[in-house]
């Protein structure tokens with residue numbers, strides 16, 4: 001029997017609507033939106049970006065997880081790992097009884113056909129999906145449509161003999177899943193580039209050739225097995241993790257296009273180079289909105305809320321840090337006091353993220369009053385967390 005796979009909800013939307021509202025809604029955030037995205041309190045003027053927080057993909061994934069828990073109340077329900085990169089949401093799901101296969105105490109081998117497995121918004125690799133299918137688990141697939149769109153194009157590249165060049169983070173779940181799609185066709189291959197520096201190295205190899213061993217040493221786990229840069233960079237198709245910085249993805253696409261043109265000539269480009277925009281609209285809207293916020297308001301401090309491992313949140317923080325003092329915080333408690341904050345420092349391009357740990361800063365709020373604060377949040381941050389950040393900030397500034 002093929003396993004049961006739910007991809008369009010579980011007919012329990014109305015049944016879980018109350019719980020979702022209770023866990024994630026914020027009347028304060030609603031009020032700020034009504035007040036032209038501005039909040040004023042003694043000592044504080046706060047401007048909220050016009051697009052922020054939960055995206056359509058995350059909204060749907062969390063909704064399906066709640067539906068799954070309720071529909072399969074008598075069965076074990078698992079997530080493969082974090083459903084989205086937000087500690088608050090993952091903690092809520094744990095409290096509801098959903099278990100995480102990524103925990104050391106759990107294992108895929110222990111799954112049975114009676115179990116339910118929820119696949120996260122950023123998808124799982126082809127290999128992982130096949131394992132769950134072979135066990136016969138019931139699957140609740142919350143993979144976002146924007147991610148599926150990337151997969152469709154990467155699969156097409158592989159089918160047509162193009163190597164997928166993916167702008168993304170090689171250890172990110174979404175990029176691993178996307179790369180695995182390139183291997184579903186015979187001869188399919190991929191290369192993952194993190195940033196402009198890595199793209200420049202690959203472009204240099206396209207233009208001038210080089211030592212394949214040195215290339216493979218540099219790109220390590222970022223290429224498919226048996227990758228040969230001399231053979232596999234002759235026909236390439238660009239794709240990206242949906243949550244990357246759009247300006248950088250476009251630039252990297254142009255870098256590869258120019259390298260292919262230099263190597264093979266303009267006339268050969270249609271046979272050698274393909275690209276399509278795979279930044280999802282929600283990511284783009286949040287990046288555009290924060291740029292507009294920075295353009296429109298003089299700010300003393302920018303607060304960006306979201307999990308430290310949330311790619312789109314990190315990119316929002318990167319954008320802000322170029323213009324104003326920026327603090328990327330994971331939760332309201334990071335605002336320790338008016339004099340102290342815990343935050344994740346913005347990471348310059350090329351520095352592996354796992355090397356960055358949370359920092360503390362004293363004197364993060366300027367002495368001027370009112371303090372002018374900008375606020376945004378990544379696509380996996382619920383409104384109640386954003387509302388709590390505002391409340392805490394107002395509380396500090398109300399103190400004499």
Ligand code: SF4
Nearest residue numbers: 055057144146242280
């Ligand atoms: S950030 Fe984009 S791709 Fe990711 S879940 Fe949200 S809408 Fe989907």
